[in-house]
Amino acid sequence: MTSRHGTRPTMKDVAAAAGVGLKTVSRVVNEESGVTAEMAARVRAAIAELGFRRNDSARLLRTGRTASIALLLEDISDPFSSALSRAVEDRAAEQGCLLFTGSSAEDPGRERELALAFCARRVDGLIVVPTGEDHRYLLPEITSGTPVVFLDRPAAGIETDTVLSDNAGGARAGVAHLIGHGHRRIGFIGDLPHLHTCAERLRGYREAMAEAGLPVDEGWTDTGPTDPARVARAVARLTGGPRPVTALFTGNNRITLAALHHLAAAPSRRPALVGFDDLELADLLTPGLTVVAQDPATLGTAAARILFERLAGDGAPPRRIEVPTRLIARGSGETPPPTG
Amino acid sequence: MTSRHGTRPTMKDVAAAAGVGLKTVSRVVNEESGVTAEMAARVRAAIAELGFRRNDSARLLRTGRTASIALLLEDISDPFSSALSRAVEDRAAEQGCLLFTGSSAEDPGRERELALAFCARRVDGLIVVPTGEDHRYLLPEITSGTPVVFLDRPAAGIETDTVLSDNAGGARAGVAHLIGHGHRRIGFIGDLPHLHTCAERLRGYREAMAEAGLPVDEGWTDTGPTDPARVARAVARLTGGPRPVTALFTGNNRITLAALHHLAAAPSRRPALVGFDDLELADLLTPGLTVVAQDPATLGTAAARILFERLAGDGAPPRRIEVPTRLIARGSGETPPPTG
C-alpha cells in the first residue's frame, strides 16, 4: 500500500498503474460483466497496491441520488426520539441508505436551518418531527422532488405524508381508564397547548370526560412549558385546595417524570396517575406506573416506508397514518379515589 | 417559481436566466465580493424565480471535504448511545458539520460495513463505539487521512485516539462503597468478558476487594450475554444457596435493569445493589438505585473535540482520554448486610 498520508488514489491512478482505461477500472470496481479475467486481475492488483476505495460521494453526484436520508428530531437523546431513529435507520439500511440525524432542540429556526442543510446536500428524502409552526419553507424542496414525511406531529401550511400516534384516542382511553376506576375529578397536565400532540391529547381527555357525562372544571387542565418547576406547581395546585382532583393524566414522558418527582417529595395522599408515553423503569416503581404507550418502532418504520415508496415513484396524494397506542395498567392508574 | 417537479435548477440555469456567466452566479451565491450591485440583483432575481438552491454535495466534491462526520454506535436507541450522539451532534454543528449516525447492533460485520461505507462517502472523520475485536480494517482509511476516534472502548490492533470512561476506577469506587457499608461477600455480574468495558469493571471490582483484604470467591463473578434470563439466573445463584452474597455490583445499565426485575419478582431479602450507569427513574425506585454514573455528554464532547483538532491539522501521537465517573448514593447501595 503506497498511498501517501492524506492523498487518496483515484480510479485514474488505478487505471494508470494497471495500464488500462478508466472505464475498465470502473467496470471491475462495480463488478460489471464483460471484462476478461486477465484484465480484471491486473486492475485488482493495482487497487490492492494503491489501497484504492471508490469515492461514493463522487459516484452519487453522477448518479443523481445520494443514497442517504435525513431524520430531523426534537432531541436525539430523548428515548422516544432515539427509538424512532433506530427504526428509521433499520429501514434505511435495507435500502442501502445512510442516515443523517439532527436535533432541532425545539427551536424552529434551527429546524429550518437543519432541514434546508439536508436538502442542500440533496438527501434522497427527509423525515421531520416538526417543532416550528410554519413549514412552507419546505414547499420548494418538495416541489423539486425531495419527498418529506412528517412524523409525530403534522406539518403546518403544507400537505405532506404524515405519521402520527393516535394521540386523542390514547388520551381518551387513559382517562376512561381512570373514570372506570371510580374517578370523577381528573386533572390534565400537558406541555405547550399549540403543539398538535398536546392539543390532541387534551381533546381526548375532554372527550372521555364528556362521554362519561362528567363536567370539566376550568382549573383542572394545566398546560405550559415542560419545566419541572412549572409541572410541580401544577400538580400541587390540582391536587391541593378544598376540592382536589383525585387523579391526574400527564401529557408526555417528561411531564410524567416531573409529576412523579413532585409526588415522591410530597408524601401526602397520592392521586391516581396515568401518563402518556412509557418510561423504562415504569414497572418497577411503587406503585407501577400506568401509561398510554406510544409505539416508536412502528411510527419510525411507517414514516420510512412511506418515504421509500415515494422515492420508488409513488405519486398518490399525501397520506396520513395513525398508529394505535396501548394502555399498560401497572398500578398507579388503578387506585380508587378516597371514599367520601 | 418555475421549477418542474423533480428537476432542480443549477447554477448554469441561473446564469442563463440572468444572462451572466456561471462564475458570477457562484460569486453571488457564496457572497463573494467584487460583483456590482446591478449584476447581483439580476442574479438574485433569477435565483428566486427558478427556486435555485446550491447543491452542497457537488460543491463539497470540488472542495475536497464533505462537512460531515459519522458516529458509529452500538445502538442509537440505547440511552447512553443517544446521549453520546447529542453531544457529538452539538460539537459538529459548531463546526458546520452534519452528522451521520449508524448502529452496529453489536455485530462486528455490520460495524465494519458501516464504517467503510462512511469512509467511502469520505466523511471528514469518524467516531466509533467499537463492537468488533479487530479494527485493522480501518488502517488504510486512517493512513489516507480520515481521522478516527474510538469512544467508550479502545480499538483493537491499531493505535488511535481513544476516549473512555474510567471504568476500573468507577467500579472500584462502587464496590468500595458497598464494603464501606459493611459488606464482605459481594458479587459482580457483567456482560461479555472480552469486552474492554466489562474487563475493566471486573478489574475495578477485584481491586476494591483486594484493597480491603477481602477474598473473592470463584462463584461470585458471573459474566455472559446481556440476556435478562441469564442475568436472572446469575442473581438467583449469587444471592441463593447456603452462603449467598449480601451485595451485588451490576456491570452496566441493561444488566442492572434485568437484575432489578428479577429482584422485584423475588420478594426475599434483597441484597444491596450498586449499578454501573445511571437510569432515568433510578431515584424514584424504593429504595433509590445507587449507581456509578458515566458522563456521556463529556465523553461525546471529548471525542468530537479530538476529531476536529485532528481535522485542523493536529498531528500529535494518538491520545487517550479517561473521563471520570460519579458515584450517586440513593439507597440501594447503603443497606447493611443482614446481621449474623
Add this chain to the structure above:
DNA sequence: CTGAAAGCGCTTACAG
C-alpha cells in the same frame, strides 16, 4: 468587475 476553461472523482452514452 467578469467569465471561459479546467477539474473534483466518478458514470453514462457511445464508438471501436
Add this chain to the structure above:
DNA sequence: CTGAAAGCGCTTACAG
C-alpha cells in the same frame, strides 16, 4: 471486450 469523450454541479486558477 475496451476505452476516449462528455457530463454530474459546483469551485479553482487564470485570463481579460
